[in-house]
Amino acid sequence: MSAGLEGEGVAHIHRQVRLVGILSAAEAAGLVPMPAQQLHAVGYFADALAPVWGLRILDAQVLKLKEGPTSPLLQADLDRLVGMGVVIASAVRHVENPEGLWRLDADYSLNQDFSESILDKARSFERYSTELDFLREVVFALSGLGAVGILSAGNSDASYGNEMIGPQGMVDIASEQSEVNPTARVALRFKELMHPDIALSDAEMVHLYVRELYNRLERNE
């Protein structure tokens, strides 16, 4: 979970831009206000699939919980965005998860007064512009799973759903031991499986991976 090359302050801003990007894409996909757990799940997939687009993973390790990916760091950044007025929280409540841990639950949406200028500024840099495009693809792909599907998608994911990792175990999506995490590996595999004449775009790989998740969810049902 180390911040890596970025300093703590810069890392916060990067994380906050990612959250704003997710909520903006969620708005376009009709998913707002977005419940906290959905936001955590999308945040997780944005990290797990980041290598497909050559992007940076922000939360390299997450704790495996029964109710799906939850990141205290993401929540802290979300809290700050609410404080700054960039994000609006509604239906705030506290819930105890199956492991007996308390977490904040709320529905989140963007405050357009502030978010638009943040997104405009971010888009002026190629790196962040690419990241916002990527987030849009992730959110749009996940939106096809529906609200319930997004929440349970973690269990079918190649990394988070790995049965060898038990509850309260560590899901490492940026392990030094392997070049790329299992989620991104599956997504990249689609490219290899395609006919040589067909060139899959990065966006298509994300969509194909989420479609695979959908199939797994259907099978599990």
Added chain:
Amino acid sequence: MTAFPIFRKLSTAGYGLYPGQDKRSKGLDIEFESGLTLVLGANGLGKTTLVTMLYRMCTGPYDIPKLAGATELGGIKLETKKLPAPERRMFGDRVNDNAENATCTLTLTLGETEIELTRSLANLELLELNVEGCDVLVGEDRYQEVVKEHAGVNTFGDWILVLRHLIFYFEDRRSLVWDPTAQRQLLRLLFLSPASSKEWLEAERDIRQRDSLARNLQNVLQKEERSFSKTEKAASTAGDTRKELGRLEKLQKKEQRRLDELRDEVSILSSAKESARLGALKAESEHESAFRDLERRQLAAIAGAFPSSSDTARYLMAQLISDEECLACGSHSPQTAEDLRARIGQSHCVVCNSVVPKASKAGARGIVKASRELERAGERQEAARKMRDLAEAELANLLTEIQRLAAEVAKRSARIEELASSLPPDEAKLHERRRELATMRTRLETMKRELTQRRKRFSRFIERTSHEILARRDEVQDGFEDFAEGFLLEQCRLVWAPHRDTVGQSGTAIDFPAFDLEMTGADFSTMVRREGPQQVSESQREFIDLAFRMALIQVAGSGGIGSIVIDAPESSLDAVFVTRAADVLIRFSSYVGNRLLITSNLVEGDLIPELIHKGDIESQTSNRVVDLLKVAAPTAATKKLKRDYEKVRSNLFKRAKEK
């Protein structure tokens, strides 16, 4: 499915330690009925000998060397070897005729098959073997084949592992819950198909052998290099080249050794980093939970003070009070937070400071408790993060150091070769030897590369086969909870926690299937991983391990049944836990078909009366009681104090009736 031994009958003939009840009987004669059998005695009457005899009847004169004892299984070779002669004579040594004509006969079933065997107590030699009523050609090899076939295990070593880790609960037992190496071997042999189990064993053995060969070659190489260095020194002429070469070679050897050592350290530091990262994640999660718990309590307390139900306003206020952070400007504002907390404490409105109706006392107490918990969680989080950062930095430093050293060694190697090739012809011999050593090092590198490839293949194999074991995880966890329930006051569960370990003494670590224990405790509000037996009390330790064994027998056993033999369980129990312990033991013995054999001294505790009462033992003469005061040869103490012992025994049965 593994067929665990179901003991039916054990008898001795002509063995001086167990002369029998009267002149008519020939010795010890125990019929094991379904349920509990209690062996009662005093020091020196042969309780432990009886348990050992039962064990040796099953193993014969073979065992896995170094398996006994309380240390972890680790890298012990799981191959059986014939016991040294003194150990084969252990029963003979206890009597004055060396047990020359003494025999012991055991009847047991493995699945549906009944096996009867008779061994000499003088040396454990197999005298008779009868399978399903038919005599079988006697021979230890034949016995081992029969056991493997009917128990459903691959090797006789696996049979011994089952006996040591599941069936027999010796005083010097090893805790299965906290021995991940033993666990993975047990999980392999219990839950994998015979073919996969065999493949696992062979691949693991192959890697260990190659690892050992590579290490031996490395040691030989180092010795040769040292010896060469001396020869070179002796033969050296005082030329600048020679001096330079000598200096460089000396340094090269030193750094090569250092590089080897550092490479070996990688897997250790890598595991430590993984563990520290998981610790930090958990601490962060617990801190978040503690924070949210306090926040929700405080929100509840201040909710009434707001004229509107603006979520954002309450959210901001709660963050300010709980985390001392102003979300609006990002400032750290402890003083404001303190003021607001004081207002809540004095039942004033947090916004305008007006007096409002008092919050309930229970609510206020809850806030104080949650604040303390948050403080503690903060400390744990801080410590865990420091530990993680330290572990990450240590590994990063190590990898940088390896990279630097490897580059220097490679550069120096080229320079040495260059200098050596410029030496005069009379040094050709030395140069030839130098070349030989270089060839040897190349061979070592090739061996190491091959070893790495095999480790990778084995790692993929383990990943695949672990899923077969994983498919039984829930059953094991549920079984454990069934048995452990009621014994422990804390919440306790088994969690699937693959154990990262190397095969051999180096190489990349592999995730092996394993369970860990999580338990609540005095200083933990949520369940916390207990990574070693020292992290729980002695009473808890014994019965957690026992519940794990019982669960494995229930889930993996043919028909879900098996036998458990426990030598002197009362020694580790405190008085308060006795009733609970008896419940766990009786729960196992009450499954039809299970056999539970417990030995105990005649002591004044509650365990024996509880077991007698709950195990439906009606009287001292019940078939379920083996009274060593009657069956065994008396000691000086039992002769002299016979009445006292009998009185204690009668009291135990009397107390059982009163229950």
